[in-house]
Amino acid sequence: MQGDSGELRFLPRDVRLTLEISVHESRERALLAGELSTLEAAGPRAHEEAEITDARLRRPTIETRLAAMRAGLIDR
Numbered sequence: 001m002q003g004d005s006g007e008l009r010f011l012p013r014d015v016r017l018t019l020e021i022s023v024h025e026s027r028e029r030a031l032l033a034g035e036l037s038t039l040e041a042a043g044p045r046a047h048e049e050a051e052i053t054d055a056r057l058r059r060p061t062i063e064t065r066l067a068a069m070r071a072g073l074i075d076r
Helices: 013-058 062-070
Strands: none
Touching: none
16 A cells, blocks of 8 residues: 555554454453463462462361360270
């Protein structure tokens, strides 16, 4: 094209909008893929930490066991 400087401002408005949407969509897709891989990498560790926390919450405390022993509910 004669006089075409390659500047986007000379493109029709609908074409510029389409290009902008396309560029942002690709970037957002890449960002989401990165976030997903980060979450997937953190998943096993988070699961392990949750299991440890659950086990600690289920484990009777020393005070609870001593109280049960004193009450004769469990053997010493």
